[in-house]
Amino acid sequence: MPVNIPTLLPEHLLCIPGVKLGIAEAGIKKRHRKDLLVIALDEGTHVTGVFTQNRFCAAPVIVAKENLANASIRGLVVNTGNANAGTGNTGIQHARATCAALAELFGCEPQQILPFSTGVIMEPLPVDAVINGLPVAVADLNKNNWYKAAQAIMTTDIVPKGVSRQIVLQGAPVTITGIAKGSGMIRPNMATMLGFIATDASITHSLLHKMIRYAADCSFNRISVDGDTSTNDALILMATGQAGHREICESESPEFSQLQEAVTEVAIELAQMIVRDGEGATKFITVQIEAGKNIDECKQVAYAIAHSPLIKTAFFASDPNLGRILAAIGYAGLDDLDVNRIQLYLGQVLVAENGGRAPGYREEQGQQVMNEPEITVRVVLNRGAASTCLWTCDFSYDYVKINSDYRS
Amino acid sequence: MPVNIPTLLPEHLLCIPGVKLGIAEAGIKKRHRKDLLVIALDEGTHVTGVFTQNRFCAAPVIVAKENLANASIRGLVVNTGNANAGTGNTGIQHARATCAALAELFGCEPQQILPFSTGVIMEPLPVDAVINGLPVAVADLNKNNWYKAAQAIMTTDIVPKGVSRQIVLQGAPVTITGIAKGSGMIRPNMATMLGFIATDASITHSLLHKMIRYAADCSFNRISVDGDTSTNDALILMATGQAGHREICESESPEFSQLQEAVTEVAIELAQMIVRDGEGATKFITVQIEAGKNIDECKQVAYAIAHSPLIKTAFFASDPNLGRILAAIGYAGLDDLDVNRIQLYLGQVLVAENGGRAPGYREEQGQQVMNEPEITVRVVLNRGAASTCLWTCDFSYDYVKINSDYRS
Numbered sequence: 001m002p003v004n005i006p007t008l009l010p011e012h013l014l015c016i017p018g019v020k021l022g023i024a025e026a027g028i029k030k031r032h033r034k035d036l037l038v039i040a041l042d043e044g045t046h047v048t049g050v051f052t053q054n055r056f057c058a059a060p061v062i063v064a065k066e067n068l069a070n071a072s073i074r075g076l077v078v079n080t081g082n083a084n085a086g087t088g089n090t091g092i093q094h095a096r097a098t099c100a101a102l103a104e105l106f107g108c109e110p111q112q113i114l115p116f117s118t119g120v121i122m123e124p125l126p127v128d129a130v131i132n133g134l135p136v137a138v139a140d141l142n143k144n145n146w147y148k149a150a151q152a153i154m155t156t157d158i159v160p161k162g163v164s165r166q167i168v169l170q171g172a173p174v175t176i177t178g179i180a181k182g183s184g185m186i187r188p189n190m191a192t193m194l195g196f197i198a199t200d201a202s203i204t205h206s207l208l209h210k211m212i213r214y215a216a217d218c219s220f221n222r223i224s225v226d227g228d229t230s231t232n233d234a235l236i237l238m239a240t241g242q243a244g245h246r247e248i249c250e251s252e253s254p255e256f257s258q259l260q261e262a263v264t265e266v267a268i269e270l271a272q273m274i275v276r277d278g279e280g281a282t283k284f285i286t287v288q289i290e291a292g293k294n295i296d297e298c299k300q301v302a303y304a305i306a307h308s309p310l311i312k313t314a315f316f317a318s319d320p321n322l323g324r325i326l327a328a329i330g331y332a333g334l335d336d337l338d339v340n341r342i343q344l345y346l347g348q349v350l351v352a353e354n355g356g357r358a359p360g361y362r363e364e365q366g367q368q369v370m371n372e373p374e375i376t377v378r379v380v381l382n383r384g385a386a387s388t389c390l391w392t393c394d395f396s397y398d399y400v401k402i403n404s405d406y407r408s
Numbered sequence: 409m410p411v412n413i414p415t416l417l418p419e420h421l422l423c424i425p426g427v428k429l430g431i432a433e434a435g436i437k438k439r440h441r442k443d444l445l446v447i448a449l450d451e452g453t454h455v456t457g458v459f460t461q462n463r464f465c466a467a468p469v470i471v472a473k474e475n476l477a478n479a480s481i482r483g484l485v486v487n488t489g490n491a492n493a494g495t496g497n498t499g500i501q502h503a504r505a506t507c508a509a510l511a512e513l514f515g516c517e518p519q520q521i522l523p524f525s526t527g528v529i530m531e532p533l534p535v536d537a538v539i540n541g542l543p544v545a546v547a548d549l550n551k552n553n554w555y556k557a558a559q560a561i562m563t564t565d566i567v568p569k570g571v572s573r574q575i576v577l578q579g580a581p582v583t584i585t586g587i588a589k590g591s592g593m594i595r596p597n598m599a600t601m602l603g604f605i606a607t608d609a610s611i612t613h614s615l616l617h618k619m620i621r622y623a624a625d626c627s628f629n630r631i632s633v634d635g636d637t638s639t640n641d642a643l644i645l646m647a648t649g650q651a652g653h654r655e656i657c658e659s660e661s662p663e664f665s666q667l668q669e670a671v672t673e674v675a676i677e678l679a680q681m682i683v684r685d686g687e688g689a690t691k692f693i694t695v696q697i698e699a700g701k702n703i704d705e706c707k708q709v710a711y712a713i714a715h716s717p718l719i720k721t722a723f724f725a726s727d728p729n730l731g732r733i734l735a736a737i738g739y740a741g742l743d744d745l746d747v748n749r750i751q752l753y754l755g756q757v758l759v760a761e762n763g764g765r766a767p768g769y770r771e772e773q774g775q776q777v778m779n780e781p782e783i784t785v786r787v788v789l790n791r792g793a794a795s796t797c798l799w800t801c802d803f804s805y806d807y808v809k810i811n812s813d814y815r816s
Binding site: 053054055056057083085086087088089090091120121122123124184185187226227228229230231307308309310313314316317319321322323324326327328329330331332334335337339340352354355356357395396397399400401403404405 | 461462463464465491493494495496497498499528529530531532592593595634635636637638639715716717718721722724725727729730731732734735736737738739740742743745747748760762763764765803804805807808809811812813
């Protein structure tokens with residue numbers, strides 16, 4: 001069961017002037033399941049995105065990057081049930097055909113549509129089902145459909161994920177709403193499985209891109225469920241410019257900072273929701289690495305901890321078998337690491353120092369922290385001023401069950 | 409259950425002139441369990457070893473490396489039930505005290521003893537129990553005790569692991585016998601959890617060291633159960649020189665090649681046994697990467713596949729969900745990889761080419777291979793002449809069970 005995700009209700013997701021969403025049951029993998037989402041954007045909306053670094057990136061990712069570079073975007077189409085990844089040239093043709101079909105319904109150019117897919121890899125996209133579903137989704141377009149959209153993009157997700165924020169820029173209220181999906185194959189490298197954030201703020205395209213990179217680095221690039229970087233990761237930020245304030249043109253302006261902070265908050269909350277709903281997750285783990293020489297080595301240590309099956313199963317068992325964390329720090333690849341200078345904390349409890357167990361540490365203290373559903377592992381390297389943190393979950397029977405049964 | 413390990417019988421393990429082994433139940437973690445092994449070596453035996461690269465390397469590893477560098481070795485002492493790792497200075501004192509106690513019984517210097525430990529990390533070694541067990545183990549010393557020794561070093565291993573080979577050098581029969589243990593926290597970087605190989609061959613110390621590095625690179629450095637590099641890995645090679653042939657002094661000699669080949673075969677067989685008895689393993693997987701630019705990039709791809717929980721759970725389920733393998737190849741970190749040039753084979757079956765599913769591939773073919781207990785994944789990168797292979801296992805409910813329950 002998801003770890004501490006407050007129940008999302010439709011009214012939690014605020015609509016964004018200039019953005020409409022429509023859903024359909026296209027029968028892509030299973031019948032009677034919302035599996036197709038269309039997003040329509042008013043003219044003048046700036047759109048930007050960050051995408052997976054996986055070399056086997058999916059056909060829709062290739063097409064979306066091309067279209068983003070060449071056209072002003074008017075629509076997005078998202079299907080679940082099939083990733084259209086590892087599908088070669090046919091996959092690219094399918095993604096383009098999907099864009100063309102939606103463009104015809106919208107009365108725009110195919111290049112003005114961004115396609116997205118998520119689901120099983122290396123199976124041909126049932127493109128006819130997708131195209132046949134589009135008219136229903138378009139007929140459903142409505143600015144209040146964010147909650148249904150969050151449902152329509154789910155795969156192994158247990159709960160829909162979305163969040164809204166409001167800020168005031170120059171006296172004008174500005175709204176930001178984001179939705180995301182993802183539960184397994186989660187170690188985003190630039191973005192998550194799929195995340196869509198929209199705002200009615202007015203901002204130049206180049207600043208919008210700066211903003212999404214920052215937000216992704218603070219959020220989706222800091223989570224891991226299983227260490228597997230997906231072929232389909234994409235995070236999209238859309239700004240319709242209808243809030244009524246002057247366009248943000250300066251990255252040094254207070255308005256840019258205020259908006260960036262709010263967008264990043266939305267991204268972090270969505271990213272954390274993905275971990276909390278990670279496949280089989282029973283614990284939400286924050287891994288915090290401090291006093292490293294640079295951020296890269298902090299990340300190396302953080303990922304070694306976050307990806308160790310031994311550590312993740314110990315968290316699942318609420319077993320303070322913390323020597324496993326020392327082992328992971330030791331093999332993280334920091335060749336000149338002096339283990340005698342490290343402090344390891346579990347929550348507030350000092351567990352290890354001087355290369356071994358801290359004299360004051362008692363197993364009961366570790367046990368108490370381990371019993372909590374939210375746990376912070378803190379490693380102080382004491383060799384510099386850099387720090388980082390990332391979020392992950394434990395490794396349970398249900399992870400194995402979900403991933404042994406996924407296609408059946 | 410272990411995957412295709414032939415039942416080891418005591419008579420399978422041939423004795424090595426110059427080597428005696430003794431076992432005791434020292435009650436280190438549990439009572440009535442063989443948990444202490446002593447090996448006595450005749451004077452003149454050359455000993456060499458390779459050890460974990462984990463920065464949190466265990467106290468006995470530190471002491472063993474020191475002693476190997478400074479003295480001619482006469483004895484080894486191995487305890488299970490406690491790794492004496494993450495134990496700081498106290499741990500080092502415990503390891504030295506163990507050496508001193510055995511040296512007294514042997515009538516040699518403490519520096520002539522190598523200590524080894526395996527078990528739980530970051531708990532103090534019950535050094536009194538170890539020392540009190542030594543006289544019993546010494547009284548038990550016998551050249552026919554290899555099988556009991558293989559049993560005495562087991563932790564979560566289900567079966568004892570050992571293998572013997574005989575070759576003839578200059579008309580003299582030469583015997584090689586090795587034992588090993590290890591089941592979880594297995595991604596050796598220089599060696600495995602614990603492996604001990606002895607021969608009565610006569611060979612210089614420097615050539616013996618050259619040989620163990622080669623053998624380790626071909627064997628223990630090519631296996632992974634869970635990607636966690638242990639704090640205690642050690643592989644030791646001992647040559648008593650009692651076989652009666654002329655000492656091997658030349659690495660270009662046919663005798664060196666013959667012995668190296670036999671030692672490497674023993675090491676590979678032991679390493680594969682560790683994977684076959686990997687925690688929760690139900691499948692033995694060979695990952696073969698071909699036609700890469702260099703060995704490092706082949707290893708990167710091989711480990712990405714071998715460590716992906718998604719791939720390992722699909723193997724457990726016998727589910728040919730092979731898109732997950734494409735995804736792992738894609739995120740392995742080869743930035744300039746052209747995915748359209750890759751071929752992916754499962755067993756003999758061509759699964760993917762030209763960036764997608766091979767036209768001739770049928771799911772039934774993949775299913776048939778997946779149903780086997782031994783599976784080869786072959787990736788042809790088509791960008792160079794380098795290749796590598798490694799051995800791993802699947803990821804099952806039992807892995808989670810074993811590692812959630814390990815300390816209880």
